[in-house]
Amino acid sequence: GENVEQHPSTLSVQEGDSAVIKCTYSDSASNYFPWYKQELGKGPQLIIDIRSNVGEKKDQRIAVTLNKTAKHFSLHITETQPEDSAVYFCAASIKGGGADGLTFGKGTHLIIQP
Amino acid sequence: GAGVSQSPSNKVTEKGKDVELRCDPISGHTALYWYRQSLGQGLEFLIYFQGNSAPDKSGLPSDRFSAERTGGSVSTLTIQRTQQEDSAVYLCASSLVEVAEAFFGQGTRLTVV
Numbered sequence: 001g002e003n004v005e006q007h008p009s010t011l012s013v014q015e016g017d018s019a020v021i022k023c024t025y026s027d028s029a030s031n032y033f034p035w036y037k038q039e040l041g042k043g044p045q046l047i048i049d050i051r052s053n054v055g056e057k058k059d060q061r062i063a064v065t066l067n068k069t070a071k072h073f074s075l076h077i078t079e080t081q082p083e084d085s086a087v088y089f090c091a092a093s094i095k096g097g098g099a100d101g102l103t104f105g106k107g108t109h110l111i112i113q114p
Numbered sequence: 115g116a117g118v119s120q121s122p123s124n125k126v127t128e129k130g131k132d133v134e135l136r137c138d139p140i141s142g143h144t145a146l147y148w149y150r151q152s153l154g155q156g157l158e159f160l161i162y163f164q165g166n167s168a169p170d171k172s173g174l175p176s177d178r179f180s181a182e183r184t185g186g187s188v189s190t191l192t193i194q195r196t197q198q199e200d201s202a203v204y205l206c207a208s209s210l211v212e213v214a215e216a217f218f219g220q221g222t223r224l225t226v227v
Contacts, residue, residue, distance in 0.1 A: 101159030
């Protein structure tokens with residue numbers, strides 16, 4: 001089955017700096033890669049996703065890049081703000097939207113230092 | 115409601131008791147998923163429903179776990195004879211169709227004592 005590795009497990013950055021979280025996946029058939037943000041006591045919230053027919057997608061301060069050859073994808077957050085502090089999860093899916101279940105990484109605890 | 119609703123939000127039960135967790139998906143969403151999140155861990159996929167059917171139940175951790183969905187809407191996850199290792203947050207998600215983005219509820223925190 002699919003295996004998703006996520007790094008780092010904890011990331012501390014100064015407010016205003018950029019943060020990058022990286023994930024690798026094992027199954028070349030995976031074609032959908034969402035990123036979720038989870039705040040304490042809440043369910044994961046979809047923040048951005050990318051499908052395998054594109055290499056990069058951007059939404060304001062958040063961008064995701066995908067390298068299908070290397071089987072890795074990354075989340076980039078620019079101009080970080082205190083409200084960006086949360087746990088971020090990457091995930092991969094073969095059928096493209098979760099029909100077979102998303103395989104998640106173990107999460108990155110992002111800490112924004114004021 | 116506007117989002118996925120789960121109940122109860124917290125459940126403490128004694129070892130050996132049965133528990134039932136409920137999920138109300140977003141109205142009109144045909145696909146529904148259950149995940150389990152253990153402390154400090156990622157999300158473990160349990161089961162997927164398309165309509166009322168679950169094509170693959172192999173993700174359920176043991177035969178003590180079962181799930182059903184009725185009327186293409188509400189789903190229940192039942193855990194029989196609970197064990198301490200069942201303690202976790204159980205998350206439900208739904209999507210419009212099986213190839214669309216999945217939206218999560220706030221989860222049910224289950225504690226088995």
